[in-house]
Amino acid sequence: MPKARKIEDEALMEHLGTAFKDFGFEGTSLAMLSEAAGITKSSLYHRFPAGKNQIALEVLYSTRRFLDAEVFPVLLGDASPELRMKSFVASLNTIYASGADSCLLNMLAPPRGQPDECGQEIAAIFNQFLKAIAAVARASGCPAAEARRRAERTLIEIQGSLVLARGIGDSSVFSRMLTRLPTIVLGSHHQP
Structure with a gap:
């Protein structure tokens, strides 16, 4: 046994x-x-x-399983783009403890120019995020190229706010970013 x-x-x-x-x-x-x-x-x-x-x-791998079960289905689901973003924002707030936690993907990223298995998995997860967020933008009527730009901006906002919140010791930076995310992804005519 x-x-x-x-x-x-x-x-x-x-x-x-x-x-x-x-x-x-x-x-x-x-x-x-x-x-x-x-x-x-x-x-x-x-x-x-x-x-x-x-x-x-x-x-x-454990993080990927969580995202595949809890986050990506929300972004790729059948709900309205507004509801998908509302759920996504709530998930981010929980995952990052309202901005108090760092991003695991960032903290495990290998040095530039030194790709490894972790780096490959991190790239795959970020690419999956880009596709899923772009799908929400597309569902709101955004053209494909603009949807991709909005998805990139979303990840930049998330990662940048986490780094800044940690750097200055103020998690409200992250909270303010979360309020901007729906408008970034859905466009200005989708005000929260």
Whole structure:
């Protein structure tokens, strides 16, 4: 009979992801990951024999599963573009703890010019976001090229506000960005 795990996979990924969000890939040690997860380093190595790189990749896979289940279906659903944006904004507020959390995708991104598996997964997730957000803009009547620009601007706004909120210690920057998102994606005739 297999030995019972002391921490479930979903909770483990959440704890490990939090450590990476707080300290980034380079700043997070195995000791920090072990402490965040509440398990010994040997247990961490048992679950992730390839070490920190494998842990980061597994956290990204877990993030992708969450987004595929909870966020992308909202953006690509049948609801009105306005309702999709309302749900998306609420999801972002929860995911990023009202701007207090950093973006895991940013904190795990490899250095420029040094692509790796994490970088490939991050690129795939960002591209999926671009397509899904552009689909909402298209559903509001926006032409394809403009929808893509609006999707890019949306991701720039999200990422920029998270960096600025962390940098100046003021999460209200993120909150103000969230109020702008529907207008960015849907256009000015769709005022919140």
